Amino acid sequence: MAMNRLRVGLILWPAALLLAAPQPSQRSRMDLSGPWLFFPDYPGRGEANGWHKPDANPAGWDTVEVPHIWNLEPRYEHTGAAWYRRGFRAPALKPGERARLLFGAVFYKSKVWLNGTLLGEHEGGYTAFEFDATRAIQPGGENVLVVMADNSWNTETIPGSRVGGSPRDLTYPWWNWGGIKKPVYLEITPEIYIENQKIVATPDLAAGAADVKVRVWVRNAGPVAKSRRVRVRLRRPGAWNEAGRAEAAIRVGPGSQAMAEVAIRLDPAHVALWDIDRPNLYESLAELDEEGGADSNLARFGIRKIEIRDAKLLLNGEPVSFGGANRSADHPKYGSMENAEVVGQDMAMMKEANMGMARILHYPCSQTLLDWADEHGFLIIAEAGNWGLPPEQLDSEAIRGKWKQQAREMIEQSWNHPAIIAWSAGNEYQSDTPAGVRWTRDMTGFMRGLDDSRLMTFISLGGKAFSKVKPEENSYHYVDILCPNIYGNGGLAREIEALHAIWPDKPVFVSEFGWRADAAPSERWRSEQFAEAMRILRKYPFVIGASVWSWNDYKSRHLGTNPDGYRHWGLVTADRAPRGAYWTL
Incomplete structure (x- = not known):
């Protein structure tokens, strides 16, 4: 995306600045959650039948929340398209104001109409998206919003099928929970408004100070270039005293975006580091001046330093290693909506079991989970949805384009979370093939271009291709952490020792290991296997952690799923009842 960039120099501010009230923002937000009309489109004829039109007959539609x-x-066990519609009365718009429709997440594909006008389409079921609705909205009047969601998959969706003729290739191992699974909002903004912030806070561990760089993206939706001033103020949540501030001038062209960057040095009196046991957080309040409409944006961040040294992971200069568990966003009552109560229960149980780090999902984490991890101290390796892709799909321009879009959305929506320490380029794809090496090289490079403040990795199926060590032959050359999935204790020590022999400067994080509960002779036997695995892993100082597959049982139609529809790998059941192995760990 083309943009203008303006930097200002380092600014030091007195130790205690009284935080003035933020400028009054012209933003307002209407929650469009609640009752909607709904009906599945079994034959795929909804659009042809005019269901997107505002005067479509609502008779026969159900009402859902x-x-x-x-x-x-059970009545909607449907894969394919389904339709949602609701009416609402929009507020009046002042001259220059913009109306934007914000969607927290819709799985998987979506098309959105307002008053019969197609606003746009989105693909990807785990990240937020938005459309400018100004051209279609009826300000101060009645409006009809229609959303078509489609949870089907094929060989070009992410997640989706793999090319190949075996039954295992035809599905992916989690459930296609379809719908508008996060809140929907109508937001009114001034013509010039703040789109996003990126905060990189790096502590000076020797001096006790910290350097904070803040980038602020500003959008001008109007027809004339405008000049504005951007002010950034840092504070602890709820505090009245500023930790620091800086300002920059910015000029934004018509219908375009520009970015201002400021740098602030915090003195030791205002630095409280984020870590597992003391997850201290800060807020960055970015404001635009009032000329032509004030706007503000509040983002949360933490001050912490993540680095690799001598095959160890350092958090704020101290080596750390943690166990964890891969958690599927799946619940019998809530599906993948990531209800805050369920997320909180799961993560609290992990912390109570002394877990502290995980590659937690095969797809982007919800903001609910990331907020919990920020607030309570938990390290996350975040991943976009490349699961098991073979060479033909790894080289596919369509797949690459969609993956980049989803990875970009994940990173730009999550880059201020101190809990995230690394980005992953995918899980169990054929990384030991030329196409796999190209994917790892290109996608880690792509992610570094978006956020070079974090480590890079990918998840391999076992310690593959130890004989291939040239950069053009092995994906491990392009990452900071080696993350193999290793099942069974028989080869556990051998595989991690082989990895370390070739890459002695890189730490190993065993991203998956485990035993399926309904395939084990007994839960006691399963618990003993976990205990033995932990005994093996603790011998190696270069092993920085391991993540159990899986935290919870999860719904699936993948080959080998239990007849009850669940894969029983969990330390807890689908209803969150702990199994014996949970207490062992």
Whole structure:
């Protein structure tokens, strides 16, 4: 995306600045969650039948509560398109104001109409997206919003099928929970408004100070270039005293975006580091001046330093290693909506079991989970949805383009979370092939271009291709952490020792290991296997952690799924009842 960039120099401010009240923002937000009309489009004829039109006959439609996942209900066990519609009365707009529709997440594909006008389409079921609705909205009047969601998959969706003729290739191992699964909002902004912030806070561990760089992206939706001033103020949440501030001038062209960058040095009196046991957080309040409409944006961040040294992971200069568990966003009552109560229960149980780090999902984490991890101290390796892709798909321009879009959305929506320490380029794809090496090289490079403040990795199926050590032959050359999935204790020590022999300067994080509960002779036997695995892993100082597969049982149609529809790998059941192995760990 083309943009202008303006930097200002380092600014030091007195130790205690009284935080003035933020400028009054012209933003307002209407929550469009709640009752919507809904019906599945079994034959795929909804658009041809005019269901997107505002005067479509609503007779026969059901009423559901959004956020909503339709295939939680037995009557809607449907893969394909389904339709949502609701009416609302929009507020009046002042001259120059913009109306934007914000969607927290819709799985998987979506098309959105307002008053019969197609606003746009989105693909990807785990990240937020938005459309400018100004051209279609009826300010101060009645409006009809229609959303078509489609939870089907094919060989070009992410997640989706793999090319190949075996039954295992035809599905992916988690459930296609379809629907508008996060809240929907109508937001009114001034013509010039703040789109996003990126905060990189690096502590000076020797001096006790910290350097904070803040980038602020500003959008001008109007027809004339405008000049504004951007002010950034840092503080602890709820505090009245500023930790620091800086300002920059910015000029934004018509219908375009520009970025201002400021740098602030915090003195030791205002530095409280974020770590596992003391997850201290800060807020960055970015404001635009009032000329032509004031706007503000509040983002949360933490001050912490993540680095690799001598095959160890250092958090704020201290080596750390943690166990964890891969958690599927799956619940019998809530599907993948990531209900805050369920997320909090799961993560609290992990912390109570002394878990502290995980590659937690095969797809972007919800903001609910990331907020919890920030607030309570938990390290996350975040991943976009490349699961098991073979060479043909790894080289596919369509797949690459969609993956980059989803990875970009994940990173730009999550880059201020101190809990995230690394980005992953995917899980169990054929990384030991030329196409796999190209993917790892290109996608880690792509992610570094978006955020070079974090480590890079990918998840391999076992310690593959130890004989291939040239950069053009092995994906491990392009990452900071070696993350193999290793099942069974028989080869555990051998595989991690082989990895370390070739890459002695890189730490190893065993991203998956485990035993399926319904395939084990007994839960006691399973618990003993976990205990033995931990005994093996603790011998190696270069092993920085391991993540159990999996935290919870999860719904699936993948080959080998239990007849009850669940894969019983969990330390806890789908209803969150702990198994014996949980207490062992």
